[in-house]
Amino acid sequence: MERLTLHEDPRSGNCYKIRLTAALVGKPIKRVQYDIMKGETRTPEFLQNINANGRIPVLQVGGRFLPESNAACWYLAEGSALIPGDAFDRADMLRWMFFEQYNHEPNVATLRFWLQFVGEANLSPFQKDQIMAKRAGGEAALGVMEEHLSQHDWFVGSGVTLADIALYAYTHVCEAGGFRLRDYPAVCRWLKRVSALPGYVAMD
Numbered sequence: 192m193e194r195l196t197l198h199e200d201p202r203s204g205n206c207y208k209i210r211l212t213a214a215l216v217g218k219p220i221k222r223v224q225y226d227i228m229k230g231e232t233r234t235p236e237f238l239q240n241i242n243a244n245g246r247i248p249v250l251q252v253g254g255r256f257l258p259e260s261n262a263a264c265w266y267l268a269e270g271s272a273l274i275p276g277d278a279f280d281r282a283d284m285l286r287w288m289f290f291e292q293y294n295h296e297p298n299v300a301t302l303r304f305w306l307q308f309v310g311e312a313n314l315s316p317f318q319k320d321q322i323m324a325k326r327a328g329g330e331a332a333l334g335v336m337e338e339h340l341s342q343h344d345w346f347v348g349s350g351v352t353l354a355d356i357a358l359y360a361y362t363h364v365c366e367a368g369g370f371r372l373r374d375y376p377a378v379c380r381w382l383k384r385v386s387a388l389p390g391y392v393a394m395d
Contacts, residue, residue, distance in 0.1 A: 193252050193253035194221070194252075194253060195213065195218060195219070195220045195221065195250065195251070195252060195267075196220070196221040196222075196223055196250075196251035197209055197210065197213075197220050197221065197222050197223070197248060197249075197250055197251070197263075198223050198225065198241055198242075198247050198248060198249040198250075198251060199222060199223070199224060199225070199247055199248045200224065200225055200226060200227045200232075200247055201222075201224060201394075201395035202308065202395070203227070203247065203248065204296075204300055204303075204360035204361040204364065204394070205247075205248055205260035205296070205300075205360065206247060206248040206260070207360050207394045207395075208260050208261075208264055208356050208357055208359070208360040209248050209250060209260055209263045209264055209267065210222075210392060211356055211359070211360070211391070211392060212263075212264040212267045212268055212273065212353065212356055213267050214390045214391065214392040215271075215273065215351075215356070215388060215389075215390045215391070216267060216268055216271045216273065216390075217390065218267055225237070225247060227247065228308065232245050232246060232247050233245045241256060242256060242258045244258060246258065248260050248263060249263075250263035250266065250267070252266070260357075261288045261291075261292065261353070261357055264353050264356060264357065265353065268353055272350065272351075273351065273352055273353050273356070274352065274353060275347060275348055275352060277348075280347050280348050280352075283346075283347045283354075284346070284347045284352045284353055284354045286354075287346045287347065287354035287357065287358065288353060288354055288357045290332070290335070290358075291354075291357040291358050291361075292357075294328065294331070294332045294335070295329070295332040295333075295336075295358060295361065295362075296361055297325075297328070298325045298326070298328035298329035298332060299329040299332065299333070299361045299362065299365050299368060299370065300361045300368075301325055301368075302322070302325050302326060302329060302368030302369060302370075303361065303364060303365065303367045303368035304368075305318060305322070305325075305368075306367065306368055306369060307367040307368070326369060326370075329365070329368065329370055330370065333362070333365070333370065333374075333375050333378060334375075336358065336362070336375070336377075336378055336381075337375040337376075337377050337378050340377035340378055340380070340381045341377040344381070344384060345381075345384075346358065351384075351385065351388060355381075355385055356385075359382065359385045360394075362378065362382065363382050363385075363386075363394075364394065
């Protein structure tokens, strides 16, 4: 297998989901770290050689580069039990991964970043005006997860898939964005199931 390198900021849940996927499937991965707060992914060298979009994570496979966290997770997990064999279940897994990027991450992860790393006092007037909407959107996403997990142990089928990994990354640290996990008991039970998986690694 070609050498795997993860270009990341370890504070990012999108980066963490790739590390967690690699750990669960037993693939070693080298880590190269950047500080997004210092603009280290916006340098001419990064833009030219790593990702012209100026964002992380990027999974480097030999001399090729794969941006977008869920695409990188798919690459690492292909051929493993993290991707269901049944066609409908695979599509359902993708449904939850799209949900994570469209409904969950833009709200839950954004508030965590604003409040924990930027600081509310440093937000722009536009960002401050968005806090309540982001909180409502995040609570709605967590509510959808709670409803599903109150009836199922995992998001798809009878075992962990990439859907769980994608949603775990920012959910388990969502309280840094002002969300209350105790309001979602089924989600809390699911978080414990994920953290008990063989090969699990914690977020830095």
